[in-house]
Amino acid sequence: MFLSALEIRNIIESSFLPKRCQCTLSPDLSMTVKVYADGQTDHLDLLVTGIDASGLNGCREINELIAQLRSKQHYIEVEPHSMLGKAL
Template sequence: MLSTLELRNIIERSFLPTRCQCTQAADRSLTVRVYDRSCEQVDLLVTGISTEPLNSSRAISNLIAGLRNDLEDQRNLRALHRHPGGQSR
């Protein structure tokens, strides 16, 4: 099993060039923050990620894919709120 430091590094690097910060809570769960490159606003915040199931490259890849999907959903939702009805202002 990877150390938490190695796991955090893998997750953070997977979002480059976008800034990603992965921290460990007291209960050993992870918190992931992915920032908007243009304004340093948090685009995605996920807390309480258990490290126990992250014991294979496939499990880590699945986590990262899920985070990327969540990030894309958040960005699409934010764009929709900026431009309701799909029309640009």
């Protein structure tokens, strides 16, 4: 990865504003993204776990991931998978 985990998290979380987004990245580069319906509740619009973040080497890959995540809002996914290069 060319970007730090903090930079990747910031880019992804910022892309969902004004909604609240929480992105966590584990040491093995497995990512979880949660997008909340609003700022007052913990109701999730999106939960995706097991995203393989090892391929997020630049803006293009991050933008593709964000586009895939945005297309799946109001969808809860809990099975581990690689979002890069695969349809959900």
